[in-house]
Amino acid sequence: MSDRSGLIDRAVDQLRKHIISGDWPVGSKIPTEPALTELLGVGRNTVREAVQSLVHAGLLARRQGSGTYVLSDSELTVVMGRQIADANHQHVLEVRRSLEVEAARLAARRRTDEDIAALRGLNTARQAAFAGGDIDEIVAADLALHRAIAATARNPVLLSLYENLIDAIGANIRTNVIGLVHTQSEDDHDSLVESIALGDSYLAMEEITSYLDAYIDDPLA
Incomplete structure (x- = not known):
């Protein structure tokens, strides 16, 4: 050299x-x-x-x-962003499920009192955003809660993967949110957050699986 x-x-x-x-x-x-x-x-x-x-x-x-x-x-974020720029909405949902189910399981096992308070606060902010009806605020609040759950899992590899997919996940959430707003559907994460707070890893996994499966099985997704 x-x-x-x-x-x-x-x-x-x-x-x-x-x-x-x-x-x-x-x-x-x-x-x-x-x-x-x-x-x-x-x-x-x-x-x-x-x-x-x-x-x-x-x-x-x-x-x-x-x-x-x-x-x-992050150069990895850039590379992955380029690779999945044209990814199918359902494919991103399937990857989200693989990451978020494990994140929910680990979060339920490893959460602290501070984590529980933070997750409940983010869930309240998410509910307020939905009540306000502003798409950008809803997406930001929803993404913040899901990222916090990934962080609560305390697995640095999982969190790194999640954060390096954050743009695709955010776009995925936006598509889901627009559909909810247009149909005036209800969407809450109360049971997910409380299952993590209770330390019930199986229920936490069931909650996030059920939530994402509803979108994956939706033929309009």
């Missing part, structure tokens, strides 16, 4: 660390080229190539006349 290639690789690694650590959150603008030159201790050409490498990877995006912004904090 040449000295220059090594410099670029190190610069890429440093930039990636700032993104992954949250120093530069998703949606934020990264420092200007002169600032990056000083931060990384390399020349402008090296900075440009390092930034371009992360643009190609999908972590950064250049906006003409505005600057460079953080698009994602």
Whole structure:
């Protein structure tokens, strides 16, 4: 490896660390080229190539006349997003079921009092969002609750898989929510949350399975 290639690789690694650590959150603008030159201790050409490498990877995006912004904090999310961009709605539901059934089982076994309070709070927020009828708020509230259940499972591999599918899951939830709003159907997670709170892993699995199966078996899904 040449000295220059090594410099670029190190610069890429440093930039990636700032993104992954949250120093530069998703949606934020990264420092200007002169600032990056000083931060990384390399020349402008090296900075440009390092930034371009992360643009190609999908972590950064250049906006003409505005600057460079953080698009994602995970290359795996980008890769998986590209792979499933045109995924069938039902296929995503089936993957959700495989992840969320196990998440519910583990959450029921591993939840703490703090987890129970948090899940109940998120469920209340979800109910309020449904009552308000705003699609974006409903999707955000529903996704927050499901992600919290995945986090409560305390399995870092499962949570990583779930978070790297979060865009597809969010789009999946949106499709489901639009159908519910249009048909004025009721949809609650009270039994799911309470089964986790009670530590009943079998009931938690049954609740999330029944919930997702209703969508999977729906011929309009």
